[in-house]
Amino acid sequence: MSENVFEPLRLPGVDGPLAVVDIETTGGSVTRDRITEIGIVEVDAQGVREWSTLINPQMPIPRSIQGLTGISDEMVAEAPLFAQVAKEIVQRLEGKTFIAHNVRFDYGFIRNAFADLGFTLSLDLLCTVKLSRALYPEHKRHGLEAIIQRFGIAADSRHRALADARATYQFLCLAAQDRPAEAVMAAVQVQTRRPSLPPGLDPAILDQLPGGPGVYYFYGENNSLLYVGKSVDIRKRVLSHFTGDRVSAKAMNLCQQIRDIQAAPTTGELSALLLESQEIKQKQPLFNRRLRRLSSLYTLQLEEDEHGVLRPVVVDAREASRSRRMYGLFPSKKKARELLLGVGKTAGLCDHVVVTPAALGNACMSRQLKRCKGLCTGDWSVLHHNTALMDALAEQALKAWPYPGPVVLLERSGEKDSAPYTAFVLDNWCLLHTQKGVGEPDWDELGTTGDEPAVLDRDIYRYLVKVMMKPGKGIRILPLPDSLTPFP
Structure with a gap:
């Protein structure tokens, strides 16, 4: 163990002492790997103190990690266990703002190590990666090596805990001198705003939330479901509920x-969107918008009569003809007819077509009120009326299904084929089947979607149109089941 003392820094935006921390580990998994070294730069009214120690991880250190850090199994064989230095670490961290470069990594390992001892660590955090991005947006790279080179920071032992903690502290000092105090304070306060937590919520819950995409659930007394939400970063989104000014009493x-x-983590944003929609409809949380669980949706389609007049017909969306355009998705036939009434008035359409189907030849009510342009009396041609009707409904038109049949939308959480995936079997904007796994999908199982009727959902349709018209990173669209060659 070692300790040194230097002059302190006053960091704008932080009231109270600081602990600049860096750790070395056996790997990147916070649950599987262990700490091999910890370095702390303490900053308080008494000055700046440096302290470090090797830690016996009680597991082999991979050779690649040994080559990176220079810490070998022999070096840690006689080092103390984490439990033996835990009390001293707590004393050095307690009451201080925990600062690290990529703070979630260092804090996650240390907090998990304390959790194994039955102790809950809860500190205010500050990430110098985020601080660098906020203060120096003109630079693309904000890793510690890039910062060391940018500022010319002396670092004699890279990838050793105390040396990296010292370099991080020197970056704080240089940034505080290089940038106006107001800018530093603003960047710091964006990160250090304390959540205003409800009295019955354990703060430790927030630290356990994942940082990737997925769905989150708020529960109240007696495990009652209050709210379901989704985000590409669950933890950040949940924290936003408790930080900043809330805009409504609700x-x-x-x-x-x-x-x-x-x-509930998901493989990507689309999985989160679909899961959120499903959970809200099924569970009806108290504070979510009330989405009705609709057994049927209705749409409008145009049918040509013997005179060539296009007449709108309200049909069950599940029974709609694929050969004709669908206009709108409505929770009831009444809502569909209300839309027809509205467009009929604005476009000068005939009541005998859009209100009550009837033969032409006699003036409709709208014609008598001078709203109908005269299809019923022969003053307006069938072609003009058909064109006006299609123009009036154009905004409601559903996108045509762009594939000849069912497809698989494959969403992966990473770029490699071995990454976790969610596969959605889709047809005509309907979700037929979902499969989750790691590596290669089970194509035989995906080809067997069961006998459940396909149900068109307004929210799912809206999500799928955006994704399928322009697939993003991590998403592939594949035909089913004959060929697994991606569509052009």
């Missing part, structure tokens, strides 16, 4: 009732 009321938070 939002404040929700936050004060929360007693527990749970999360």
Whole structure:
């Protein structure tokens, strides 16, 4: 163990002492790997103190990690266990703002190590990667090596805990001198705003939330479901509920009732969107918008009569003809007819076509009121009326299904084929089947979607149109089941 003392830094935006921390580990998994070294630069009214120690991880250090850090199995064989230095670490961190370069990594390992001892660590955090991005947006790289080179920081032992903690502290000092105090304070305060947590919520829950895409659930007393939400970063989104000014009494009321938070990670944003929609419809949380569980949706289609007049017909969306355009998705036939009434008035359409189907030849009510342009009396041609009707409904038109049949939309959480995936079997904007796994999908199982009728959902349709018209990173669209060659 070692300790040195230097002059302190006053960091704008942080009231109280600081602990600049760096650790070395056996790998990148916070649950599987262990700490091999910890270095702390303490900053308080008494000055700046440096302290470090090797830690016996009680597991072999991979050769690649040994080559990177220079820490070998022999070096840590006689080092103390984490439990033997835990008390001293707590004393050095307690009451201080925990600062690290990529703070979630260092804090996650240390907090997990304390959790194994039955102790919950809860500190205010500051990430110098985020601080660098905020203060130096003109630079693309914000890793510690890039910062060391940019500022000319002396670092004699890279990838050793105390040396990296010292370099991080020197970056803080240089940034505080290089940038106006107001800018530093603003960048710091964006990160260090303390969440205003409800009295019945354990703060430790927030640290356990994942940082990737997925769905989160707020629960109240007696495990009652209050709210379901989704995000590409669950933890960041949940924290946003408790930080900053809340804009409505409803939002404040929700936050004060929360007693527990749970999360369901997904492979990507689309999975999160679809899961959120499904969960809200099925579970009807108290604070979500009330989505009716609709057994049927209705749409409008145009049928040509013996005179060539296009007449709108309200049909069940499941029974709609694929050969004709669908206009709108409505929760009831009444809502569909209300839309027809509205467009009929604005476009000068005939009541005998859009209100009550009837033969032409006699003036309709709208014609008598001088709203109908005269299809019923022969003053307007069939061609003009058909064109006006299609123009009036154009905004409601659903996108045509762009494939000849069912497809698989494959979403992966990473770029490699071995990454976790979610596969969605889709046809005519309907979700037929979902499969989750790692590596290669089970194509035989995906080809057997069961006998469940396909149901067109307004929210799912909206999500799928955006994704399928322009697939993003990590998404592939494949035909089913004959060929697994991607569509052009």
